[in-house]
Amino acid sequence: MTIPELGWPRRTERLELRLPTDEAIDEVLRWRNHPDVTRWLLRTTVDPESFRKAWMASADDPLDHAVFVHFDSVVVGIASLGVQDGLGQREDGEPWRAAEGTLGYTFDPAYAGRGFATEVAGALLDLGFTELGLHRITAGCFAANTASARVMEKLGMRREQYGVRDSWHAELGWIDGCQYGILAEEWDSAR
Template sequence: MLHPDYPLATERLLLRPATAADIDDMHAYKSRPDVCRYLPYDPMSRAEVAERISGVWSRTELTEAGQALNLCVEEAASGRLLGDVVLFWRDAENRTGEIGYVFAPEAAGRGYATEAAGALLALGFEGLALHRVTARLDARNDASCRVLERIGMRREALHLQDMWFKNEWSDTAIYAMLEYEWRESVEAGVRR
């Protein structure tokens, strides 16, 4: 089980549960076709964002496998909402999880996604004691692939045209990291 103390702080970011006050800022990027291009959903209406914030995105802890923890990513210095991240607890027996993230275009190129994704790895490995954390994404999403590589995840697989995605065949890239790799990076001072 995972019961984080919020907000989760990194060098420049705060990760915290979404609130109704986040609806407009979240809708501003989740409604954009360019942001949703590689995501498993289409651009969202304000009502859809509000519904998710009051529903599936309202979880503040993980009590059993199969659940997901969605968190807002806020710039600590300004309080500005930059994006949101998710940690899925996939399997308790095999201790597996998965991470994902989406950021507003204005936040791109500043290392925020890398910093937040690294915090998700810490939450998975340290908070849930996971053995393995993966990330699945459309292989054409080069920027997201670079984020995963910067946090030390390795590309394990490329599934060619394995999914009919938004009216075209898409390749899925699979990235992963094991617990011992995480621990080694912490001991080497790569992670805090």
Template sequence: MNTAPRTYAIRVDGHLDDHWSAWLGELDLARDDDGTTVTVSVADQAQLHGVLAGLRDIGAVITELRTTGTPAPICPSVLERPLQTERLTLRPATADDADPTWAFRQLKSVNEWLTGCPADLEGYRELFSKPARLATTVILTLGHDPEAPTIGDFMLRREDAWAQLDVADQARDTQAELGWVLDPAFTGHGYATEAGRELLRYCFEDLGVRRVTANCFLGNDASWRLMERVGMRREVHAVRESLHRSGRWLDTVGYAILEQEWSPA
């Protein structure tokens, strides 16, 4: 008996340009507002493996692979358990965290440096609650009480390092990327630095990665100064590399720290 071919949805981090469609076998590319791209592969396992290999060849980070028409899989959080510092708790995000994080993310002074933020709370809830987004979001609360206020959120994403194909297996899950947003009402107390140092500890001691990266607009000096306070070094200064919503092409900077460069505070 003949059966219909399976259809696979593949989500990758970042927006892929249309010119990669031919590289991937003339597949349609759909770019989502959350900064990811979805492509659909209709074929047998051999073609699916070819598409996956093509994505790896161009350095794309695959965040989801599923058969269409079935529920999206549950994505486990990169943060496997809550962490506590002297003054803070860092825990995996849930859909219920959309409202408290919206309260500061929609502020003009905060959104100035973000990739984007939906114009209304309902749109933000939908974006925030996507499994891939929840899996990489860490909620920062003040104190250790379960009812403690949310004062920020971090992005923690584990990823493959770039590698040549014959050694790609050795590069899987060997690095992580950090990002952060802090409620302006709680800046100036060292909370972001305290949380950042704890997440670096978690990356190196618990996840066992070899390298952690972070990046931002050069104009976001509060962010890159934080990178330096937690021990990261500037590796990249790209001149007028990114288009800001103001219409200006702005410089960006990239920071990193290796496991052997890190030391507990």
């Protein structure tokens, strides 16, 4: 499968999704390691230079659709849709190549509760299914992260896995985790 060239920036109803820049990364680093942000992330803190290097490299990776979320002139979040192979037997055409996506998003807590995560995640689901031709997109969260679970459920993603004490949390110890997923045909019929 050939990954199409995508055009950026992109607008949603209230937001603009842009590729990373040094200035935008500086803005995100002001809130990224805050305890209200890191509470539900697997990587609790990030080294600023490693963070910068990884985000800047994503702009050149055709399988990593990583964006910075702008509201007016402020960077309020980061989001990504990573493309990968699905499971499949080797055969002619190998339709499982670059057929799945993994969705992620993180927002400045000062902008929580405004529906921005739902808006951005919906835009990335749409991009994945309509432009990238993905078959399936998944996302995971700690089960206690009810805000993230609500975002996925609002978008029509179904909880496919509930793992009992399968996720390590630095403050809480072993806690439950969830995996959500949606297929292209489900996204099409929900729109």
